[in-house]
Amino acid sequence: MADLFIPILIAFVMLFALIKGVDAYTAFVNGAKGALPLMASLMPFIIAMFVAVELFRNSGLSGYLCNFLAPVFRFVGIPPEICELTLIRPFSSNAAYVLLRDIFARYGVDSYIGKCASVIMGSSDTIFYVSSIYFASTHVKKTLLTIPIALLCNVACTIIACFCCRFI
Amino acid sequence: MLISSLVMMAIFSPGSVVGTMMEAGKMGVTMCIEFIGIYAVWMGVMQVMDDCKLSHKLSKILSRPVQYIFGKTDAETEKNICLNIASNIIGIGSAATPYGIKAMQGLDKGDKRATRAMIMLVVINSTGIQLLPTTVIGMRAMAGSASPSCVLWPTIVSTFIPTILGVLLVSAIYRRRSNG
Numbered sequence: 075m076a077d078l079f080i081p082i083l084i085a086f087v088m089l090f091a092l093i094k095g096v097d098a099y100t101a102f103v104n105g106a107k108g109a110l111p112l113m114a115s116l117m118p119f120i121i122a123m124f125v126a127v128e129l130f131r132n133s134g135l136s137g138y139l140c141n142f143l144a145p146v147f148r149f150v151g152i153p154p155e156i157c158e159l160t161l162i163r164p165f166s167s168n169a170a171y172v173l174l175r176d177i178f179a180r181y182g183v184d185s186y187i188g189k190c191a192s193v194i195m196g197s198s199d200t201i202f203y204v205s206s207i208y209f210a211s212t213h214v215k216k217t218l219l220t221i222p223i224a225l226l227c228n229v230a231c232t233i234i235a236c237f238c239c240r241f242i
Numbered sequence: 243m244l245i246s247s248l249v250m251m252a253i254f255s256p257g258s259v260v261g262t263m264m265e266a267g268k269m270g271v272t273m274c275i276e277f278i279g280i281y282a283v284w285m286g287v288m289q290v291m292d293d294c295k296l297s298h299k300l301s302k303i304l305s306r307p308v309q310y311i312f313g314k315t316d317a318e319t320e321k322n323i324c325l326n327i328a329s330n331i332i333g334i335g336s337a338a339t340p341y342g343i344k345a346m347q348g349l350d351k352g353d354k355r356a357t358r359a360m361i362m363l364v365v366i367n368s369t370g371i372q373l374l375p376t377t378v379i380g381m382r383a384m385a386g387s388a389s390p391s392c393v394l395w396p397t398i399v400s401t402f403i404p405t406i407l408g409v410l411l412v413s414a415i416y417r418r419r420s421n422g
Contacts, residue, residue, distance in 0.1 A: 084287060109285050227368075230404045
Protein backbone atom coordinates (compact mmCIF):
# COMPACT_ATOMS: atom_id res chain seq x y z
CA MET A 75 0.00 0.00 0.00
CA ALA A 76 2.52 2.56 1.17
CA ASP A 77 4.85 1.59 -1.66
CA LEU A 78 2.19 2.69 -4.12
CA PHE A 79 1.62 6.04 -2.51
CA ILE A 80 4.72 7.83 -3.72
CA PRO A 81 4.51 6.73 -7.38
CA ILE A 82 0.85 7.76 -7.37
CA LEU A 83 1.64 11.09 -5.79
CA ILE A 84 4.37 11.84 -8.32
CA ALA A 85 2.15 10.76 -11.20
CA PHE A 86 -0.59 13.00 -9.81
CA VAL A 87 1.77 15.96 -9.61
CA MET A 88 2.93 15.41 -13.18
CA LEU A 89 -0.64 15.10 -14.42
CA PHE A 90 -1.57 18.24 -12.56
CA ALA A 91 1.34 20.05 -14.17
CA LEU A 92 0.13 18.87 -17.58
CA ILE A 93 -3.37 20.19 -16.95
CA LYS A 94 -2.09 23.49 -15.62
CA GLY A 95 0.22 23.85 -18.61
CA VAL A 96 3.34 23.90 -16.43
CA ASP A 97 6.48 22.56 -18.10
CA ALA A 98 7.23 19.76 -15.64
CA TYR A 99 10.62 18.88 -17.10
CA THR A 100 11.99 22.42 -16.85
CA ALA A 101 10.57 22.79 -13.35
CA PHE A 102 12.14 19.50 -12.25
CA VAL A 103 15.52 20.45 -13.66
CA ASN A 104 15.31 23.89 -12.04
CA GLY A 105 14.52 22.33 -8.68
CA ALA A 106 17.20 19.66 -8.93
CA LYS A 107 19.75 22.31 -9.84
CA GLY A 108 19.46 23.63 -6.30
CA ALA A 109 20.63 20.37 -4.72
CA LEU A 110 24.33 20.80 -5.37
CA PRO A 111 24.67 24.38 -4.02
CA LEU A 112 22.50 23.41 -1.04
CA MET A 113 24.69 20.42 -0.28
CA ALA A 114 27.86 22.44 -0.82
CA SER A 115 26.66 24.88 1.83
CA LEU A 116 25.62 22.09 4.18
CA MET A 117 28.69 19.90 3.75
CA PRO A 118 30.97 21.63 6.29
CA PHE A 119 28.24 21.29 8.92
CA ILE A 120 27.58 17.66 8.12
CA ILE A 121 31.26 16.80 8.31
CA ALA A 122 31.67 18.73 11.55
CA MET A 123 28.70 16.87 13.01
CA PHE A 124 30.07 13.58 11.76
CA VAL A 125 33.37 14.20 13.54
CA ALA A 126 31.62 15.31 16.73
CA VAL A 127 29.26 12.34 16.75
CA GLU A 128 32.03 9.82 16.06
CA LEU A 129 34.21 11.26 18.81
CA PHE A 130 31.28 11.26 21.22
CA ARG A 131 30.71 7.62 20.30
CA ASN A 132 34.26 6.33 20.30
CA SER A 133 35.12 8.06 23.54
CA GLY A 134 32.47 5.89 25.21
CA LEU A 135 30.67 8.92 26.64
CA SER A 136 27.46 8.27 24.75
CA GLY A 137 27.61 4.65 25.87
CA TYR A 138 27.61 5.69 29.53
CA LEU A 139 24.82 8.19 29.01
CA CYS A 140 22.64 5.69 27.16
CA ASN A 141 23.26 2.88 29.64
CA PHE A 142 22.18 5.28 32.32
CA LEU A 143 18.98 6.20 30.46
CA ALA A 144 18.16 2.75 29.06
CA PRO A 145 15.69 1.76 31.82
CA VAL A 146 13.64 4.91 31.25
CA PHE A 147 13.54 4.30 27.51
CA ARG A 148 12.59 0.67 27.93
CA PHE A 149 9.80 1.66 30.30
CA VAL A 150 8.05 3.80 27.69
CA GLY A 151 8.67 1.27 24.91
CA ILE A 152 11.55 2.89 23.06
CA PRO A 153 14.38 0.52 22.11
CA PRO A 154 17.55 1.71 23.93
CA GLU A 155 19.52 1.40 20.68
CA ILE A 156 17.95 4.60 19.37
CA CYS A 157 18.55 6.53 22.59
CA GLU A 158 21.32 8.63 21.01
CA LEU A 159 19.13 9.55 18.05
CA THR A 160 16.25 10.73 20.23
CA LEU A 161 18.59 12.83 22.35
CA ILE A 162 20.28 14.54 19.41
CA ARG A 163 17.24 15.04 17.18
CA PRO A 164 15.94 18.28 18.81
CA PHE A 165 19.36 19.93 18.44
CA SER A 166 20.69 19.06 15.02
CA SER A 167 19.19 17.48 11.93
CA ASN A 168 22.58 16.77 10.43
CA ALA A 169 23.86 14.93 13.48
CA ALA A 170 20.63 12.96 13.57
CA TYR A 171 21.06 11.95 9.91
CA VAL A 172 24.57 10.76 10.77
CA LEU A 173 23.15 8.56 13.53
CA LEU A 174 20.29 7.33 11.35
CA ARG A 175 22.71 6.20 8.67
CA ASP A 176 24.74 4.42 11.30
CA ILE A 177 21.65 2.70 12.71
CA PHE A 178 20.78 1.46 9.21
CA ALA A 179 24.28 0.05 8.80
CA ARG A 180 24.37 -1.52 12.24
CA TYR A 181 20.89 -2.99 12.75
CA GLY A 182 19.50 -3.09 9.20
CA VAL A 183 17.02 -0.73 7.51
CA ASP A 184 14.10 -3.11 7.78
CA SER A 185 14.64 -4.12 11.39
CA TYR A 186 12.32 -2.83 14.10
CA ILE A 187 15.05 -0.49 15.29
CA GLY A 188 15.71 0.79 11.78
CA LYS A 189 12.02 1.49 11.25
CA CYS A 190 11.60 3.24 14.60
CA ALA A 191 14.59 5.42 13.85
CA SER A 192 13.21 6.30 10.40
CA VAL A 193 9.82 7.27 11.80
CA ILE A 194 11.31 9.38 14.57
CA MET A 195 13.56 11.12 12.08
CA GLY A 196 10.68 11.81 9.70
CA SER A 197 8.13 12.97 12.20
CA SER A 198 10.04 15.31 14.47
CA ASP A 199 12.02 18.46 13.92
CA THR A 200 14.91 20.43 15.38
CA ILE A 201 12.98 22.23 18.10
CA PHE A 202 15.82 24.41 19.32
CA TYR A 203 16.86 25.48 15.85
CA VAL A 204 13.33 26.26 14.68
CA SER A 205 12.39 28.26 17.75
CA SER A 206 15.65 30.22 17.74
CA ILE A 207 15.36 31.35 14.11
CA TYR A 208 11.66 32.11 14.42
CA PHE A 209 11.94 34.14 17.59
CA ALA A 210 15.16 35.80 16.43
CA SER A 211 13.16 37.76 13.86
CA THR A 212 10.92 39.32 16.51
CA HIS A 213 11.31 41.45 19.63
CA VAL A 214 10.41 38.58 21.88
CA LYS A 215 12.76 37.88 24.77
CA LYS A 216 10.53 35.63 26.86
CA THR A 217 9.40 32.57 24.94
CA LEU A 218 7.35 31.39 27.92
CA LEU A 219 6.40 27.71 27.60
CA THR A 220 7.24 27.29 23.91
CA ILE A 221 10.21 24.96 24.41
CA PRO A 222 8.64 22.79 27.15
CA ILE A 223 5.50 22.26 25.05
CA ALA A 224 7.54 21.47 21.94
CA LEU A 225 9.69 19.02 23.90
CA LEU A 226 6.65 17.31 25.37
CA CYS A 227 5.24 16.88 21.87
CA ASN A 228 8.58 15.48 20.82
CA VAL A 229 8.51 12.87 23.56
CA ALA A 230 4.94 11.95 22.59
CA CYS A 231 6.05 11.68 18.99
CA THR A 232 8.88 9.29 19.88
CA ILE A 233 6.65 7.03 21.96
CA ILE A 234 3.91 6.94 19.32
CA ALA A 235 6.51 6.26 16.62
CA CYS A 236 7.90 3.21 18.43
CA PHE A 237 4.40 1.98 19.16
CA CYS A 238 3.27 2.28 15.53
CA CYS A 239 6.37 0.46 14.28
CA ARG A 240 5.27 -2.68 16.09
CA PHE A 241 2.60 -3.11 13.43
CA ILE A 242 4.69 -2.80 10.26
CA MET B 243 30.14 17.57 24.41
CA LEU B 244 33.04 17.68 21.96
CA ILE B 245 35.58 18.78 24.56
CA SER B 246 34.55 16.16 27.10
CA SER B 247 34.71 13.47 24.39
CA LEU B 248 38.20 14.60 23.40
CA VAL B 249 39.38 14.61 27.00
CA MET B 250 38.06 11.10 27.55
CA MET B 251 39.69 9.80 24.42
CA ALA B 252 42.97 11.51 25.22
CA ILE B 253 43.01 9.71 28.55
CA PHE B 254 41.97 6.23 27.42
CA SER B 255 43.13 5.88 23.82
CA PRO B 256 45.13 8.88 22.59
CA GLY B 257 46.27 7.02 19.45
CA SER B 258 42.81 6.68 18.01
CA VAL B 259 41.75 10.35 18.10
CA VAL B 260 43.11 11.43 14.72
CA GLY B 261 42.10 8.16 13.09
CA THR B 262 38.54 8.57 14.29
CA MET B 263 38.36 12.15 13.07
CA MET B 264 39.67 11.35 9.58
CA GLU B 265 37.45 8.30 9.25
CA ALA B 266 34.49 10.48 10.25
CA GLY B 267 35.44 13.10 7.67
CA LYS B 268 35.54 10.47 4.96
CA MET B 269 32.14 9.08 5.95
CA GLY B 270 30.78 12.63 6.05
CA VAL B 271 31.75 13.19 2.42
CA THR B 272 30.16 9.88 1.38
CA MET B 273 26.95 10.88 3.10
CA CYS B 274 26.96 14.30 1.46
CA ILE B 275 27.26 12.71 -1.98
CA GLU B 276 24.34 10.38 -1.25
CA PHE B 277 22.36 13.38 -0.05
CA ILE B 278 23.00 15.31 -3.27
CA GLY B 279 21.19 12.52 -5.11
CA ILE B 280 18.29 12.42 -2.68
CA TYR B 281 17.87 16.18 -2.61
CA ALA B 282 18.16 16.56 -6.38
CA VAL B 283 15.28 14.15 -7.03
CA TRP B 284 12.97 15.54 -4.35
CA MET B 285 13.77 19.18 -4.97
CA GLY B 286 12.88 18.55 -8.60
CA VAL B 287 9.51 17.12 -7.67
CA MET B 288 8.91 19.92 -5.15
CA GLN B 289 9.68 22.52 -7.79
CA VAL B 290 7.04 21.00 -10.06
CA MET B 291 4.54 21.20 -7.18
CA ASP B 292 5.61 24.75 -6.50
CA ASP B 293 5.22 25.83 -10.13
CA CYS B 294 1.72 24.35 -10.13
CA LYS B 295 0.93 26.56 -7.12
CA LEU B 296 -0.04 23.45 -5.20
CA SER B 297 0.97 25.00 -1.89
CA HIS B 298 -1.21 28.01 -2.61
CA LYS B 299 -4.18 25.71 -3.23
CA LEU B 300 -3.52 23.85 -0.01
CA SER B 301 -3.14 27.08 1.93
CA LYS B 302 -6.63 28.15 0.81
CA ILE B 303 -8.08 24.97 2.29
CA LEU B 304 -6.15 25.62 5.49
CA SER B 305 -7.35 29.16 6.02
CA ARG B 306 -10.47 28.16 7.97
CA PRO B 307 -8.70 25.95 10.54
CA VAL B 308 -5.92 28.53 10.80
CA GLN B 309 -8.42 31.29 11.63
CA TYR B 310 -9.88 29.04 14.26
CA ILE B 311 -6.57 28.01 15.83
CA PHE B 312 -4.74 31.32 15.69
CA GLY B 313 -7.60 33.67 16.45
CA LYS B 314 -7.73 37.08 14.82
CA THR B 315 -4.74 38.13 12.75
CA ASP B 316 -4.43 40.47 9.79
CA ALA B 317 -4.93 39.08 6.29
CA GLU B 318 -1.27 39.19 5.30
CA THR B 319 -0.10 37.32 8.39
CA GLU B 320 -2.84 34.77 8.00
CA LYS B 321 -1.78 34.13 4.41
CA ASN B 322 1.82 33.65 5.55
CA ILE B 323 0.79 31.21 8.28
CA CYS B 324 -1.24 29.18 5.76
CA LEU B 325 1.61 29.10 3.26
CA ASN B 326 4.05 28.14 6.00
CA ILE B 327 1.92 25.19 7.10
CA ALA B 328 1.13 24.17 3.52
CA SER B 329 4.80 24.16 2.52
CA ASN B 330 5.61 22.13 5.61
CA ILE B 331 2.97 19.54 4.78
CA ILE B 332 4.18 19.12 1.20
CA GLY B 333 7.74 18.97 2.47
CA ILE B 334 9.29 22.11 1.01
CA GLY B 335 10.90 23.08 4.30
CA SER B 336 13.16 25.62 2.64
CA ALA B 337 10.07 27.45 1.36
CA ALA B 338 8.27 27.14 4.70
CA THR B 339 10.85 29.02 6.76
CA PRO B 340 10.65 32.42 4.99
CA TYR B 341 6.83 32.39 5.26
CA GLY B 342 7.11 31.39 8.91
CA ILE B 343 9.49 34.22 9.66
CA LYS B 344 7.28 36.73 7.84
CA ALA B 345 4.30 35.47 9.83
CA MET B 346 6.25 35.82 13.08
CA GLN B 347 7.11 39.40 12.19
CA GLY B 348 3.47 40.03 11.38
CA LEU B 349 2.48 38.70 14.79
CA ASP B 350 5.17 40.76 16.49
CA LYS B 351 3.74 43.79 18.24
CA GLY B 352 7.05 44.83 19.77
CA ASP B 353 6.23 43.00 22.96
CA LYS B 354 8.95 41.26 24.93
CA ARG B 355 6.69 38.33 25.79
CA ALA B 356 5.73 35.77 23.20
CA THR B 357 2.03 35.87 22.29
CA ARG B 358 -0.24 32.87 22.06
CA ALA B 359 -0.26 32.91 18.26
CA MET B 360 3.56 33.03 18.13
CA ILE B 361 3.92 30.10 20.48
CA MET B 362 1.35 28.21 18.45
CA LEU B 363 3.24 28.79 15.22
CA VAL B 364 6.59 27.72 16.66
CA VAL B 365 5.11 24.62 18.30
CA ILE B 366 3.39 23.59 15.06
CA ASN B 367 6.61 24.10 13.15
CA SER B 368 8.77 22.24 15.62
CA THR B 369 6.57 19.14 15.62
CA GLY B 370 7.39 18.93 11.92
CA ILE B 371 4.05 18.46 10.19
CA GLN B 372 5.45 16.73 7.15
CA LEU B 373 3.31 14.43 5.08
CA LEU B 374 6.18 12.92 3.14
CA PRO B 375 9.43 12.12 4.97
CA THR B 376 11.35 12.56 1.71
CA THR B 377 14.92 12.47 2.97
CA VAL B 378 14.32 9.49 5.23
CA ILE B 379 12.65 7.52 2.43
CA GLY B 380 15.56 8.39 0.16
CA MET B 381 18.06 7.23 2.77
CA ARG B 382 16.15 3.99 3.31
CA ALA B 383 16.15 3.30 -0.41
CA MET B 384 19.90 3.91 -0.58
CA ALA B 385 20.49 1.62 2.39
CA GLY B 386 18.81 -1.15 0.39
CA SER B 387 15.45 -1.36 2.14
CA ALA B 388 12.92 -3.83 0.72
CA SER B 389 10.18 -1.28 1.28
CA PRO B 390 11.56 2.24 1.75
CA SER B 391 8.16 3.84 2.20
CA CYS B 392 6.72 1.35 4.71
CA VAL B 393 7.43 3.98 7.36
CA LEU B 394 4.96 6.36 5.75
CA TRP B 395 1.84 5.84 7.81
CA PRO B 396 3.57 5.57 11.20
CA THR B 397 5.35 8.82 10.34
CA ILE B 398 2.09 10.53 9.51
CA VAL B 399 0.42 9.24 12.69
CA SER B 400 3.31 10.21 14.92
CA THR B 401 3.59 13.63 13.39
CA PHE B 402 -0.08 14.60 13.54
CA ILE B 403 -0.97 13.35 17.02
CA PRO B 404 1.79 15.41 18.69
CA THR B 405 0.86 18.41 16.53
CA ILE B 406 -2.74 18.18 17.73
CA LEU B 407 -1.48 17.68 21.27
CA GLY B 408 0.68 20.80 20.91
CA VAL B 409 -2.20 22.88 19.56
CA LEU B 410 -4.47 21.73 22.40
CA LEU B 411 -1.83 22.41 25.04
CA VAL B 412 -1.10 25.90 23.77
CA SER B 413 -4.82 26.70 23.55
CA ALA B 414 -5.46 25.33 27.02
CA ILE B 415 -2.60 27.18 28.67
CA TYR B 416 -2.81 30.52 26.90
CA ARG B 417 -6.55 30.83 26.30
CA ARG B 418 -7.55 33.73 24.08
CA ARG B 419 -6.70 36.53 26.43
CA SER B 420 -3.60 37.64 24.51
CA ASN B 421 -4.80 37.67 20.95
CA GLY B 422 -2.24 38.91 18.53
